Amino acid sequence: MIGVVRVVTLADPSLLAEHGNLISSKYGLETTSRSIPDQPFGIHNDETEQIAVPKIIELAEQFEKDGAKAVVISCAADPAVAELRERLNIPVIGAGSAAALVAQGLGLQTGVLGITDDAPQVVKDTLGNLLTGYAHPRGVENTTDLLTPEGRKQAIEAARSLLEQGAQAILFACTGYSTIGLADVLRAELGCVVIDAVEAEGLFTWYAAQTLSVGANT
């Protein structure tokens, strides 16, 4: 089993399992998802990240005790990932670092598509010289806005603007883009490489799972 930590409080089981289900369906891995308590608005600034870190550590340590073969911190800011790698004996995968490392592996100039005013620090640091620019869709304040035709149109326009700035790939610095399936939309509409943060965290987890025998499909 792979433990998936959601950094927003999600009481609805289907919402809670969304990222885990994406990983399961794409990579054939068995996942269990748990969310941090008392943060219905998740992590949206330094203060809420600091409050979340000990909760994430507690969930991840419990996953290891429960026999998880790897833990995924499914947030593009990689909260608590560095701390957990010091504490756990299993792989700890963060969505933000995973996505940026895929860009590094391909060596493509990368435009980052987010939802806030700036890209997460871990994404900027890991991309280094490959970072072409950052954009967020006009008029989109949260992932719900992306579900509207106008929101989707603005997301495509934002991605297109990054390609015009010289990006060869688009990287999602928000896992909300994963749940709305924007990657395949951009792949079809723009024909560029798209690096989806949930897909990327799943990619590394799947690779490690070959050794760890947690239901990999190879």
Add this chain to the structure above:
Amino acid sequence: MIGVVRVVTLADPSLLAEHGNLISSKYGLETTSRSIPDQPFGIHNDETEQIAVPKIIELAEQFEKDGAKAVVISCAADPAVAELRERLNIPVIGAGSAAALVAQGLGLQTGVLGITDDAPQVVKDTLGNLLTGYAHPRGVENTTDLLTPEGRKQAIEAARSLLEQGAQAILFACTGYSTIGLADVLRAELGCVVIDAVEAEGLFTWYAAQTLSVGANT
């Protein structure tokens, strides 16, 4: 089609296609392999690397002209990879950086198993603080030596020594370990995460291929 560059002259079609076939069978990608001319002993020091670089560039540029959707430089030293990323408009993936980036994605302390006296610079630089140590099997001078029972035993012992030094994962800094299938041997014998350089280059290529429509199996 994915272009696979072999950095050693290989006249035998089955030897030439070995890495490409591993990538095809693991990831369902169509590959074409070509090897650099006039270097039957491949790259084994700075001088032979310098001689090889323009040949690798020529092969990779031809692959792009021939419609390859990505080019893999299948050598753990990543020869010509940086130069090619400046020149080509398609993803350029190197075996050494790919393997080390997988280690970064998992955040595991990593022992490097090679065949020469030291790990390739790109592997050391990319692993950074995650590099635990380096080892090569005693009495093994080339990959042919690994095919003997004694060579295989020494490779397992070298990997075990890295785990005893604190490594949580073993990374192959020689693609010769891929062709003899050592990864699955170590996974079974030692139960640790093993990062095989040919598997790793295939992993990133497969991910990019989702957009590039080159026969990915998703």
